Amino acid sequence: MALLKISRAQRAFEFGTYTGATTRLLLENLHGTQNLVTTLDLPSLDGIEFEGGDLRLAAESLDGEREYRRSAKQKQVKQLLMDSMTFEVSGYEESFGLVFVDGNHKLEYLRCDSDNAFELVANDGCIAWHDYGNPEFPELTDFLNDLSSRHVLYHVEETMLCFYLPGRSLPESIGRKAKN
Amino acid sequence: MIAIRPNQIFALVKPSEDACWFQIPTRGGSPDIRVIDSGGASQDFKSTEGF
Numbered sequence: 001m002a003l004l005k006i007s008r009a010q011r012a013f014e015f016g017t018y019t020g021a022t023t024r025l026l027l028e029n030l031h032g033t034q035n036l037v038t039t040l041d042l043p044s045l046d047g048i049e050f051e052g053g054d055l056r057l058a059a060e061s062l063d064g065e066r067e068y069r070r071s072a073k074q075k076q077v078k079q080l081l082m083d084s085m086t087f088e089v090s091g092y093e094e095s096f097g098l099v100f101v102d103g104n105h106k107l108e109y110l111r112c113d114s115d116n117a118f119e120l121v122a123n124d125g126c127i128a129w130h131d132y133g134n135p136e137f138p139e140l141t142d143f144l145n146d147l148s149s150r151h152v153l154y155h156v157e158e159t160m161l162c163f164y165l166p167g168r169s170l171p172e173s174i175g176r177k178a179k180n
Numbered sequence: 181m182i183a184i185r186p187n188q189i190f191a192l193v194k195p196s197e198d199a200c201w202f203q204i205p206t207r208g209g210s211p212d213i214r215v216i217d218s219g220g221a222s223q224d225f226k227s228t229e230g231f
């Protein structure tokens with residue numbers, strides 16, 4: 001949520017709704033009047049390949065009521081139900097102060113969602129990825145390490161969060177170069 | 181990749197905004213969410229609590 005404040009986000013986009021807890025976290029911390037959070041998840045598991053324990057988690061998310069629906073602000077959530085590989089960013093470009101990438105962790109999905117995140121994020125926004133360093137998804141960590149050779153990416157230590165601030169970076173006094 | 185400490189992020193948030201939610205990575209474990217203030221104090225919540 002600190003990233004949400006640093007980026008002064010008015011709206012957020014989330015790849016991977018899952019239980020909707022993060023969706024609600026974003027929702028309760030954004031201040032606006034409409035379409036605060038756009039969140040994308042699968043409508044079904046048919047034909048989808050998963051990495052690690054994602055199949056079980058995806059199945060759970062289909063069965064349960066999503067947390068954000070408990071919020072008085074639930075109408076300010078736009079739920080997209082589709083395979084993110086088919087998501088078209090047209091009309092959403094540079095629209096979101098925060099884009100959170102935490103959908104399907106297979107590499108092809110990660111690449112696609114990340115490419116889309118770079119188009120979705122506002123010029124002064126923030127892209128955040130979950131599961132960096134998670135031993136369940138080594139390809140994700142490799143992907144983000146590789147991405148960090150082209151963009152300034154930050155890893156919040158003791159967490160699995162990485163983030164990118166388009167067009168700007170944090171003061172040099174903050175952080176240290178990590179061994180990838 | 182640049183490694184930063186969580187409190188270094190919170191230090192960038194204005195004092196008036198210093199009560200921050202911070203989600204920590206858990207998968208089916210506990211807690212789901214950790215709230216850390218700018219002084220570094222933290223409190224853990226399950227995802228259905230604390231909203």
